[in-house]
Amino acid sequence: MLTRFVRIQLAIFAIVGIIGIIAMVLFYIQLPTLLGIGRMTVTLELPATGGLYRFSNVTYRGVQVGKVTAVALTANGAKATLSLGSSPKIPANLQADVLSVSAVGEQYVDLRPRTDSAPYLRDGSVIAMRDTTIPQAVGPMLDQVNALIKSLPKNKIGQLLDETFQAFNGAGYDLGSLSDSTSRISADANDVVDRTRALIEDTGPLLDSQAKTTDSVRTWARSLAGISDVVATDDSRLRTVLQNGPGAADEASRLFEQIKPTLPVLLANLTTIGQIGVTYHPSLEQLLVLLPPAVAIEQTAGPFNHPEGWSKGDFSFTVDDPPICTVGFLPQNMWRSPSDTSDIDTPDGLYCKLPQDSPISVRGARNYPCMGHPGKRAPTVEICNSDKPFMPLAMRQHVLGPSPIDPNLLSQGIPLDDRVTADQRIFGPLEGTPLPPGAVPRGTPPGPRGASPPPGTLGAAAPPAPSSANMSTQANDFPSIAPLDVAPPPAVHRSPAPPRPPAVINGGPSQAHPSSFGTKASQTAPSIAVTPYDPRSGRYVAPDGKLYQQSDLATGSAPKQWQDLFPT
Known part of the structure; x- marks a missing residue:
């Protein structure tokens, strides 16, 4: 039978043991961490x-x-x-x-x-x-130090210690400064520890390569000894270089200070040139391939390669074949005289703006190949990089008349062609040069013979007054080119003249006529007729057999300048 005191002792011991076990599990074994x-x-x-x-x-x-x-x-x-x-x-x-x-x-x-x-x-x-x-x-570091010490001869270790003592004796301040500088370098190296580690790791292959090229290193050492002998021989000149070197270094420093604001900009711009070189790499490669044979060809044709001392070559001279391109350039009224050789600023975007399949200026800017987009051709990089093709300014080049309106020139302040009538807004159409007056458009069905064009249409002429005696007299001078369905007006009787070839004007060659010439009017005739025309008086015989006169002819005056040769 346990006494009350013993039971109290056992209870206290149990409580302390439980607390100790809990503390050991929580703090020593760290059971929550494990679980x-x-x-x-x-x-x-x-x-x-x-x-x-x-x-x-x-x-x-x-x-x-x-x-x-x-x-x-x-x-x-x-x-x-x-x-x-x-x-x-x-x-x-x-x-x-x-x-x-x-x-x-x-x-x-x-x-x-x-x-x-x-x-x-x-x-x-x-x-x-x-x-x-x-x-x-x-x-491993201690092993390497041990191997280094073992590589030294035992009889030389004392001498090594003596020489080391003499080297560092009295250099306490210098060693302290070196230690401080090393600490600063180490602190800076901690900021680039990854690069420093990579440098140290990459040094191993370099040292291995040096060990494998021992003979080359020895040759280099002998060559360096020869260089040292040359330096000793030219000691005076070397001293002169060392004396003048600081001044040259100062000049170089001042130069770098002067170009310091612009040099970064230049280097940044060179990156753009590098990108251009990458884009045009195939073209540059082809240029480098073709340049040597081209230079060789030029040298072959030179006078030094021929016994007579003359250059050899073939030349061909062509004029306006094909014609030069004028669409997309300055209008004709802004063309300068050939004698004017001064330098002027020209607008941007001047190139031939005809369709890319036009035979005119086939090697113009509009057919430049887009190097970044194979198969596409365009005159500018913007069009090359866009998803749209090159759009021409006009479908055909105009022979006469004002040039088509170019929005590129208008945006740069270039005025319109002075031949453009501002009130009527007449300018070169985008479809090209219009057909001449009276010409039948292609595909028009043939009409009845003898039918006059309706009044007010293009090419219709006003008939002259019937009371003009001179008109009747001169009307008999014109032969009947086409069959007449209506009798000609009364004229003065003259002796019949022998038949002559049709339409001989001013002694020129005979005019061409259709195959139905001389047949009756009732027969089927082609829809094409040829008639002589007097440019001085404006008179001509129409297909209906009547004589007409063009009444709106310009007054005869010689052109004073080359621009007057073009219609306005």
Whole structure:
């Protein structure tokens, strides 16, 4: 039978034991961390373990926030599973470093955020290998130092220490300055640690290549010795260069200071030229291929390659075949005299604006190939990059009359052709040169013979007054070209003249006539008739056999300048 005192002791012992077990489970074994209660799991990718082990601490800004619950190997390195508390929130943009607490090798993970803003780490997050670092292994470094010491002869180690003492004796201040400068360089190198690491890693292949080219290095050393001998021989000249060098360096510095505002702009513009070179790479390649044979051809035709001392070549001279293009350029009233050789600014966008299938100026700007769009041709880069094809300004080139209106010239302040009538708004049509007066359009069905065109139509002429005696007299001078359905007007009787070829005017050649010439009017005749025309008086015989006179002829006056030759 237990006494009351013993029962109290047992109860106190049980309570203390339970509290100890709970404390051991919560704080030492860290059962909530193992079970993930109120925790989040984050995976840390590492190139190697770096000495990290299970139950290593995880700190955030120096404060412990979790534990390492597992460390495992992967195909590319290792990974560690971190169990972190839900508070505080840790930014996902961070640097995870595996560090050592002491020289014994106790490792821990330090989370260093790059920003304080979201996103934050959550359950299942992964810290990539590029954002992690591990400590440098000390063992391999000690092994290399040991191998270096063993490579030195034992009898030379004392001499090495003596020479080292003499080298650094009394250089305490210099060594301190060197140490401070090294610390500053190291601090700056920490900002570009990735580049520094890549530089160190890339140095290995370079050193290996130097080891494999030992003979070449020795040859280079001998050549360097020869250069040193030359420098020793020309010591006075070298001293002169060193004396004048600072002045030249100052001049170069001032030059760079002067071009400092514009040099970045120039270099930035050169990138655009580089893009143009990339776009026109096939053309430049073809130019470089064709340029040497072209130069060789020119040299072959030169006088030095012929015994008589004359250049050899063939020349051909063509004039207006095909005609020059005038559509899309300045109007004729703005053409300068050939004797005017002064330099003037011309508007932008001057090129032949006829259709691309026109035989005129086939090698003009409108047929430039678009290098960025194979199969497309356009005069400008804007049209090449657009989804629209090149649109010509006119379908045909005008023979006479004002040029078609070019919106490009109007937008730059170039006035219209002075031959354009502003009141009637008459300008060159986009369809090209119109048909001459009285010409039958292609495809018009033939009409009845002897039918006069209705009044007011294009090509209709006003008949002269019937009382004109001279008209009747001169009417008999014209032969009857077409069969007359109506009797001619009364005329003075003259002796019959022998038949002569039709339409001989001013001693010129006989005019062509249809195959029905001389047949009766009742027979079927073609829809084409030919009649002589007197340009001085304006008289002609119509197909109906009547004599007409053109009454709206211009007064005869010789042109004073070349622009008067064109109709207005």
